[in-house]
Amino acid sequence: MKHLTTIWRQARRSSRQALLFVLCVALALTTLTAFSGFARSIALALAKDARNLHAADIVVRSYAPVAPALTQAIDRLAAQGAVQVARIYELSSVVRATDESASLFSRLKVVEPGYPFYGQVSLASGRPFGQVLAPGTAIVEQTLLDRTGLRVGDALKVGYTTLTIVDGVIAEPDRPLELFAFGPRVFIHAADLKAMGLMATGSRIRRLVLLKVSVPTQVDAVAATLKQANPDDTTRIDTYLTARSAVKRFLDNFLFFLKLVGLFILIVAGLGIQSTLTALFNEKRTTIAVMKAVGAGGRFITVHFLLLIALLGAVGSGLGMASGVAVQFGLAGILAPFLPEGLQLSIAWRGIAEAVGLGAAVVILFSLLPLYRLKALRPVQIFNRQRQEAASRWPGILFGLVTFCFFLVLVLWHMRDIRFGITFVGAIAAMILAAAGLAQLALGTIRRLPIRHLALRQAVRGLFRRGNATRAVLITLTVSLTVIFGDLLIERNLNATFVRSFPDDMPDAYFIDIQRGQTEAFVSLVGRSVAFYPIVRARVMAINGAVIDHGRESRQRRDNLARVFNLTYRETLLDDETLIQGDSLFRSDWDEPQVSVMDTVLDMRPMRIGDRIRFSIQGVPLTARIASIRTRGNRALSPFFYFVFPTAVLEKAPQTLFAALKVPTGELGRLQNRIVARLPNISVIDMSQTLGTLARLMSRLARILRLFSLFSIAAGILILISAVFATRNERMLESVYYKILGAGQRFVLSVFALENLIIGLLGGSLALCMAQAGAWWICVEKFDIAYRPFVPLSLALIAVTTLLTIAVGLFASRSIMAKKPVVFLREQQNG
Template sequence: MPLSQTLKLAIRFSLREMRGGLSGFMIFLTCIALGVAAIGGVNSVARAITAGVANEGQTLLGGDIRFELNQREMTDAERAFVAQLGTLAESANMRSMARLEDGSDQSLAEVKAVDDAYPLYGALLTEPALSRAELFGERAGAFGAAAPDIFFERMGIELGDRIKLGSATFEVRARIVAEPDAISDGFGFAPRLMVSLEGLRASGLIQPGSLVEHAYKVRLPPNSTEADLVAIRDVAAERFPEAGWSVRTRSNAAPALASNIERFSQFLTLVGLTALVVGGVGVANAVSAYLDGKRGVIATFKSLGASGGFVFTVYLVQILIIAGIGIIAGLALGALMPFAAGAVLSSIIPVPAEGGFYPMALAMAALFGVLVTLAFALLPLGRARDVPATALFREMGFGGRGLPRLAYVAASLGLAVILALLAIWFSGDRRIAAIFVGATIFAFIVLRSVGVAVQWLARKSPRVRSTALRLAIGNIHRPGALTPSVVLSLGLGLTLLVTLALIDGNLRRQIAGSLPERAPNFFFVDIQAGEVDAFAALVQEAAPAGKLMRVPMLRGRIMALNGVDVQTMQVPPEGAWVLRGDRGLTYSATIPENATLSQGEWWPEDYDGEPLVSFSADEAREIGLEIGGTVTVNVLGRNVTARIANFREVQWESMGINFVMVFSPNTFAGAPHSWLATLSVEGATAADESRILNVVTRAYPTVTTVRVKDALDVVNRIVAQLGTAIRAAASVALIASVLVLAGALAAGNRARIHDAVVLKTLGATRRTLIAAFSFEYLLIGLATALFALFAGGIAAWFIVARIMTLPSSFLPEVAASTILFALVLTVGIGLVGTWRVLGHKAAPVLRNL
């Protein structure tokens, strides 16, 4: 018979057999739909946010192109060049202390000062709505200001109340409802306080060396194109090679947000793929159980002369049709996610998610769904193909037939390899994706080994007197036992959950306990060079038992490494942060007390040769630096090249004063700069900290004081939000594990019915059988939980200790909850199915023996 006719006949038989419905395939459908929905939905939401950022780029950036400078304003020549491009708006951002007029309380604020042209795009919405003059103008000795609700709550003030900022007085006249370009200013540890540029200058906060960022936003003519923006950047770089400014365009309005969204979506995609792969175990179980129920049909086909290939095609078509239904359901859910995410994310990310249809994201999810289905269905289908009709009529099923012929094994492995390669290819960070895929493959192999080991231990265990326990141990290692399927299905999901729970728990413990104990109580920023000694004396008087550390500080941007422009370099993601944006810089004649040299030598205290720099060892290794290489940094509009003299190990986790780069003192001779200081007071109470903060703020209103506890509280809230989101994503894989577990147990019900009927006929009571099945599920669940704790503990330790370089500890509460959860799942789901098994009548089963 020609191939086309064979295929048509196979399709016709497949459709006829499916008239009975999808009984037995609901877990198959749910697993495929869940994984496809997770992958398609996450990527659709990420693309929706990216589209929202692109469409709102001008508003989010505050212009078509934006030039940013740290610690200095534009020169006349630079300003003239920028101003001739179009309409210019200038703003300045810095952190400072806002105080009540009587000095009784104060709070850190993210101060943003704007000019008359602000905003160039979008609208600043305030309540009440005021004109710019009414909102920011000077009136009765006070400049105007606006702030969000959280600022009013922290300061305990109402509309119309006055505050002090530096040496100037401000009247808070409105609440900020919407700030159009807030996201382009980056993440802030404190609430916004918006004032005018005139008001900020009058405050005296802008002094030589102050940590202030000046932003110059330009509205270009309406017909400007992306090519025009690129040309402007090129001309700016050519005419002002040492400006040291950061230039962003409307197409890159929020690079940090875009990068974070990309990383998070990649992580969730990999979690979704894990759920899909876990669901693949459910596919294999469902296909095996379905084919086992079709033994008579398959035997009849073969007895009537049907070839093994025809049988294979009939059931492959059925599996693909069923998978197609699951994939379509998953795609429908994934396509709806961008619309649902808009409302949820609006309170978290100030970017409108563009609800829409994203075919590429959905196509990728569908492709993964098809590959997983085929990879896991081919083995049971191939096994059914080669079983002779006589064996099908005699045997209970396919469980004891071993592996199918080599072609099916090779095809299944080939599809698994393609799936892994595509997962890595579609990921932005292919190194992380490769590690994730490798870990999943390794977990599969190890879990299979664990299942085999559990069966071997059960087989070698000594004979016990309890009948129920003896039956349970026998069930664990008998042919066709559920042990491998249960361990594999539940193990992956539990391991992922344990890993994330331990990482989250360790981070929370560090932020809430260990870090505050090691970290200083305060950071003091923008201490003027002429005031640093008097400031130190005041702090020591206010906190006699405290330890004050102070260092000079500048801001600079790395422009080149070994003479190569960093914008043309490809560096690993873990080291890219060093080259992104501005870095804090310092100089020192001696080795910093919280660092140790790992390579090279420190310069003499009276050194006066070529500029030298000490680089942090880990970061230097990540970006490929060596002793003797050069680093070019731009500081205050001037490029400075220094030779790398040594590497040092830096204890970032101490949260003390640490810098990536420490220069020889002669490098920045004569450059205006401020000082940074930390204060550690052992055993200080909240009242002590409030008193010290009040004393410093009253005496030095231009010094910015950051209480570390407040900063850690902000970080803790962010970690908590991320932890919740990550655990929610991981629960998708766990749900798939539970579904597969239920499917695996359901797939073994026919054999269970046979065993139960025979045992009851021989005199076993219902209580004995329930106890036997309970012991079986208990032992398998305990073995799976112990493996998950071991594997998840190693993975979490590696991430926390090696990647995050934080102390890592095993959390007993995670261990206890994991074991309890695994036992409840395996015993609970197992007994639900067992109860139905025990209710079967003996006669119908005995007649078929």
């Protein structure tokens, strides 16, 4: 009991450092509790509402007509009463008013009676969906009515038929989460599918078969039966538990992103824990020396301060859990537009318990090095006020390796992707090492500079005073600011490329699903020559005989070979394309089918000239040999294709045509009305609306990232304050000496302000250099866009960082500067 009283008394006497340690622990626990708890809460909520999210027990998905064998198996089960079936067709088309005064690109959902089996489609009238939607009718989103001026009861042309708008849709249970939603939803009865005339060969149509199993316990058995009957591995068959809806995919990716951000913040908070604990032990040097002088052993001192760490850690954990739960519900509010309507989130106590255990491990890990260094503290060094002997570097190196392994295991545990885990941890380690190297180089350079200005010279000397944490502060600030600066620069470059600086010669309207026999009519409506691009939809089935596992590929978080590709054919390169391998697009000395591959595909799977790729074009196999590899310039919005074939190979394959045009401002609406009035199967995508959606999405996600990055800045601020407190006695002694020698309060203030100015300038400048390099690499190498450094913005970021550092440093030093020499000397004499 007395021991605990002593520990509590020491914590109170070092209240500043103790508070900083508590705040660093709270920061780590806030991050862990918020992200882990939110992830588990989302998982539980989605699992609870899984049937509603898919509106069925079993979902069959395909972009091609469902194989006859599978269709027969479904029909047999339905005839036996084992399942109820509802087929759905999802496609996009331009709908229009009967007088052709308005038209709008919309997302059509053609459904059979029975949909939805679970959940409900909420209508503006409140009536049951199944009773309202009938042949010859349409149910539309309010957005369509607002933009076309139509009302319930008006007629609406869809394809080659006319339907009557009978109600408005508010929500649907299985609505896909489409970040780039290009148009409002329109529900149509399946009886009108043929009359619309939009099911042309080659059109992009998503087919779904929803099944409700009569005996709930037989869901897996029925799904297994259908999988056995399915001859096409491109057709997905999932139960409501195994299917990944668009909501699930988005949330999986977003939570994956949150985990990356959370782990990064955890590392920075850990560095803050280590720094503040080092500062706390520096403040306790006299106490430790006395304890050793009266016979206390190393084990007693280690246990003593472990108990102190446990006490402060418990307080910080409590604060972190409370704030983490608050942040968790804040995340739910931020993500509300992306979550299914009515999704109920709750506190996931298992996630919180996991966060507390992980937080304790982080506190222990980052406390090891400061505790180890207590052994090197000798009483004689303190009493004689001698400089401590230089500590060995090996403990620090060993600690770094242990930390690296710890976070590698942590990443693999959360990500379950060994390759990505190693890459992520390696990237973070490389960033920290780069920041450490640049900080050491910058500090070494400054230390050797001949400075004549007295206040500036004293400020530079202050960076290297005994017990300083300048290097730790600089590294933490640099790493944290690198992430924030890099995110901002990438967002600005994407915005400048796709939104603000739309090239004058770039097409701003895409016309899709054009049929071969419609080209002359289309050209006459447009009134000028048009370049048509054939599109043949296919899947990659094998490379050099190695079969592609589409299920495994689809689980990757990058572009992969599982998706449907748009193939095309031509004999020449596009204006922005160049060959990087091969002398010509196709070879004249090969008789077999050939294909030219975009270099982007090589990121999905290594390939080279001579390799053979087997495609499936609506069930028909085609094997082609790679004749060349292409790349493209920085024209991200121009048409491009991953796979290009000779004309003779694909000319007779099922296909549609695609055209990209530059339309004068204000003319697109009238042109769209003319085209869809005569050729209603053609869909028009207005790129200005698409880019506006992209800009809003980037802005929203960037705000979320910057919000979380502020946690790492908070850790940097805590480290900066702890550095001031750790060298409190040295700073106070310097201040007293300045005043005794005749310097005024203004000189002392200028020295401390200049010291923090140097830290802010160095941290901001180093972070900007690293951020510019990283943003350039991502924009040029990954996004394939021209890079802009945004010099005014960059200078403003450095200025803001410097001002913030000065303000925080002076705030932490205000009691030091206010100390009067006579009071300090009397305290020293009495002490």
